[in-house]
Amino acid sequence: MNTTRRRLFTIGAAAIGTTFLTAEQAFADGYGSGALGPWQNLSKQISTMDQIGPVLRSNGLFMFGDSISVQDGRALAERLLPNNQIAVHNWSGRPTEPAVDALEQWAQAYGLPTRILMATGSNDIFTPPVFGAQVARTMSIVGPNRKVFWVNVQVARTSQSTAVQLADQRNSAWINLQLADAQRKYPNLEIIRWAEFLAGKPSRLTAYLRDGVHTSVPEGQAARNELIADAIENG
Template identity: 60%
Template sequence: MRKSVSSMKPNRRQIFTAGAAVAASTVAVSTVTATEASAADAGPYGSGVLGSWSTATRAISTAAQIQRTRETNGVYMFGDSISVQDGKALATRLLGRDGSQLAVHNWSSRPTSGAVDALQQWATTYGLPRRILMASGSNDIFDPPKFAAQVDRAMSIVGSTRTLYWVNIQVVRTSVTATMQLADQRNSSWLNMQLYDAQEKYPNLRIIRWAEWLWVKPYRLLNYLRDGVHPTVPLGQDARNELIVQALTQR
């Protein structure tokens, strides 16, 4: 694969400018024709309100797999529905690349607060390897102001001697109205800004720039995402997983 844009470190103005451009282009090609959502439906930040996720689909490694991953210094992964879809393929790719085991705690529709709760539980129960992967944030578009505190929580759990890798966020749902799509992109950029701010505080936080990889060539938003959120399979899945594996195995 060609060199990714994961080494780019955009400033805040670049993030907002790119986010606005992506939102405009995504809305322009959208086929959404539904009546605009009411203010109540849009929630306080324009993207709606997150529903209950406790019974949503999930993929969680067994205790034996978690212990094996910890003992061999593999990778713990905490993610949402994107990771439920892509986690098995990621594990295969990572194992083939450097022999690392992957233990996952992926849960659809889960916000980052729940992912960090799971990280804390595993840290207490099993201990942590030197690499932790957070692939969470897509469901935080509904309440962006709470995200930074969860990043801080995760960094506190991981400590300063391990590396936390975080896949950043790109959400513009094609199933919602144009107004909500604009809110989705604005909120995605807001969440990513909080990640970039956190990186200034935590030298051991590594951001995997999935959003920028999509933005840099706008056609990717259509070809690599099937609904504005989840990667297409295999094209988008392979691209996202490759960015992740490159970051995890970089020396």
């Protein structure tokens, strides 16, 4: 087992409080988190052109997210006002590749502001190796003169068995390592370290997450949005 994979497994085991798995055990059933279900008919929030225009004129932000952002996006927009307007393309259950497709579509249709917020990756735990290529694709679309803020991920679904929670955590760490690798390559990529914030105090995992993935409201929502807002306002 190589060093990177061993490190991922160890992170997952420590977070869940269970034993270390071999590579063979961990990948016997895909990546251990199961399969991503259909997401195309799930809830979404997509800004209209009437909303996008003022964001571009004020050089605000475009945001691309998943179900956490569907839940928390309105509160984040209110937190960022009046200095930062935001247009959103948030879709529950969506993994990163179609989120980057949406980024590319908006870039072609509208152009891009100088700041992009990516709050996606939680749904990539089911196939974590594909994530890094989508980060690289994002940076290619955005180019070197725009800033990308990317919220990293913490998933360990409490509705699932301990073994699946361990796989979720391990795969979250794998995604976050790919994001960290990309940050070393792209100086205009800034990671918003939600996973590290949650790990900073054990009580935060239960206080700020209602199901091991989505933020509790209002505590977790406010904490995550504050991390994002601080990065944007100081970035």
